[in-house]
Amino acid sequence: MAGETLPGKSLGFKLAVESLFRGYAEGFDDFELRKVLDCFAYPVTIWQLGKGTVFADADELAENVEALFEMFESEDIVRSDFSVIEAHSSGNAAFVTLTWRQERSDGEVAMEFRCRYALRRNDLSGHWLIALVINEEEVSLQ
Secondary structure (H helix, E strand, O other), X not given: OOXXXXXXXXXXXXXXXXXXXXXXXXXXXXXXXXXXXXXXXXXXXXXXXXXXXEEOOHHXXXXXXHHHHHHHHHOOEEEEEXXXXXXXXXXXXEEEEEEEEEEEOOOOXXXXXXXXXXXXXXXXXXXXXXXXXEEOOOOEEO
């Protein structure tokens, strides 16, 4: 994870972004469906493989996350780590770019890729949630 303060951003924003994505990564690492689903603001749009899909609620997104869990299991992916490349916020919106590195149980890198997110701050809790995901088309499979 990024250890430096994001240029021009408060430490509070930096910590909130890192906390959101740490929970997201831990949800995948531990195969905890609810932990992953709780990272999203609904409806959420996910762009992957050149196609955008809108998920109205957690129940709709669950099928997609479970398919990713199956892929992680088949590829023996046990650890996901990220670095925050850039993050900008304005009001209740934020835009974040991360690089991801996913490792197998033997420590070998399974995948490395970049992903962009639009975040929305929850009106009631004040927590940041993922509202839009755009996966980069080129994924480096090791």
